[in-house]
Amino acid sequence: MNLNQAVQQHLDLTARIKSLNEQRSALGNAILTGMDEQETSFVVGTEDDHGLKKVETVRWTLNQKAVKEEMGDEWVTAHSTQGLVTSLRLSRDK
Numbered sequence: 001m002n003l004n005q006a007v008q009q010h011l012d013l014t015a016r017i018k019s020l021n022e023q024r025s026a027l028g029n030a031i032l033t034g035m036d037e038q039e040t041s042f043v044v045g046t047e048d049d050h051g052l053k054k055v056e057t058v059r060w061t062l063n064q065k066a067v068k069e070e071m072g073d074e075w076v077t078a079h080s081t082q083g084l085v086t087s088l089r090l091s092r093d094k
Contacts, residue, residue, distance in 0.1 A: 042054070
């Protein structure tokens with residue numbers, strides 16, 4: 001497989017994954033609605049005893065803009081870390 005073929009396969013898989021994620025999200029929403037209607041927090045699948053459990057957690061997020069305003073850029077920089085992230089981004093041209 002040459003580089004262009006690998007790129008095309010990557011693009012094809014990315015499109016399929018996006019579609020699958022959209023389907024999964026829609027199913028998840030329907031399942032959560034059904035669980036709420038049935039007042040249950042676990043639903044077993046059809047193949048074995050595995051199923052889906054509704055779990056609720058609280059996620060904390062930091063308002064970076066507010067922290068910068070209150071503590072200043074220097075404080076934020078001193079208490080932050082940086083790391084190089086390499087990724088592939090869909091693009092029309094170089």
